[in-house]
Amino acid sequence: MTAFPRHAERLSVLDTGRRLRSLVPAAGLDFASNDYLGLAGSDVLRMAVTDALERGVPVGATGSRLLRGNHPEHLALEAEAAQLFGAQAAIYMGGGFQANQAIFATLPMSDDLVLYDALIHASAHEGLRLGSARAEVFRHNDADDAERIISAWRLAGGRGRVWIALETVYSMEGDFAPLDDFAAVAARRDAVLVLDEAHATGVYGTLGRGFAAGIRDVPTVALHTCGKALGASGALICADRALIDTLINRARPFIFATAPSPLMASAVTRALAHLRGNPECIQMAARLRAHAHEAARGLGIELPPSQILPIVIGSDEAALRAARHLQDRGFDVRAIRPPTVPKGTARLRISITGGVGPDDIDALFAMIGDLKRRDFQ
Incomplete structure (x- = not known):
């Protein structure tokens, strides 16, 4: 017998429909x-953690980055990531969901337009729900549809910035975004590309840098998760310094969360070095x-x-x-x-x-x- 019969009833409905997860x-x-x-x-990350422990790196961060949780290991990782991924700056957060939520809830402003691919990750939807910008969906991998929406928005009086949200490799379809097409739209429309590189980081591009590093003359925000090919946990957002500083000052998932483990930051730094050297x-x-x-x-x-x-x-x-x-x-x-x-x-x-x-x-x-x-x- 449960004290929460309505919850049990919902679970029963899921079970009947073969949708109950376990x-x-x-x-x-x-x-x-x-x-x-x-x-x-791997021994690569096992030794990274062992070496960090021997150097006295703590397991826990003990607080948010804006309190006492900002450790030199976080800063070293962010410097390494910015250099590897060719960005002005980087910020390390606890996970990809948290980072995506922070990007979309914080960076687009109230008079902006966010266009997102029909198959974008649930974490982006959560960020858009919390954000103040207008959001519209375009057909999967259809740059022409995205540009059509931008044109209609401008004709209707839209004056803010346009942000185009894509996954470079889609997690359930396994296909690639046609980045050249979207970069051309972004260049014509003065838009920002927000690229979720979760399934590209470590696998594609020179030294496993993904695809965002290959885009020129278009501003980008790139999300590199650390719990997939990099074998650890957390996520790195790489972008213009002004955007990273905005996240530090305004992103609630960053400000009010205990910082990721400094020990894990050490492991991610070693994983990035492994990409460079191997x-x-x-x-x-x-x-x-x-x-x-x-x-x-x-x-x-x-x-x-x-x-x-x-x-x-x-x-x-x-x-x-x-x-x-x-x-x-x-x-x-x-x-x-x-x-x-x-x-x-x-x-x-x-x-x-x-x-x-x-x-x-x-x-x-x-x-x-x-x-x-x-x-x-």
Whole structure:
């Protein structure tokens, strides 16, 4: 018997609709995480933390960055990140959700317009909900649609700044934003590109810098999460110094949160240094990605070109059955269901991580081929 029957009733409805979530321990070969370079459990980060502890770096920050929580490890990380990602300044926050929320709730002003891709992350929606700017959605990866909305807004009297929000690699679709097209729109319309690099950082671009560093003559705000390819936790926002100082002074998720662990800042700094000194880890990720795509094509499955491989099945139940079948055979693959993805597009989300090899990929796709021949039933 529960003291919260209305909550229990809502959970029961989710369970009936096959939408009830639960926490499942990691088991089997890692085709589910975002550990794209295999750094999370590596000696690289283990030694970074060990060295930091020996230097006396504390585990806890003890307060917000504006109180006593501002540690030299945070400052060293931000300096390293700004240099690597080619930005005037950087700020380190507790996570990507918190950082995205801070960006959209704080930087666009009340007379501005924020245009966001139809598939942008939930954290951006939370920031937009808290912010004061007008927000409008454009069709996924459609720069022409974004420009059409800007034109209509200007004709209706809009005089503020335009901010265009994209993910450079989309977390559930696995496709890339056409950045050249959006950069051209931003240049014509004096707009700012807000680029979520969560699934690009460490994987794409020179030294794993992602895509934002390659954009010229257009102002950008780039979010680099540290809990995916970098193997640690937290998030870095890289931007013009005035924008970073605005976040320090006005972003509630920064001002009123205990600072990230200085120990974790040390780990992220080491991860960035590893990217600089070991480009072969990025090359290995590219080879594994190419191997997976070749295996998929052998089954007649065409997928977006990234390390995120969504195999859309359709119904929630069929996706759950397929995932369970793979898990029972030692492959950690998860089913993604609405509302995370649109209704009727439940899928297997396969990610190519640093914890698997070519033989593992071949074995997984052999199993998927068997499921496909049975129409995932």
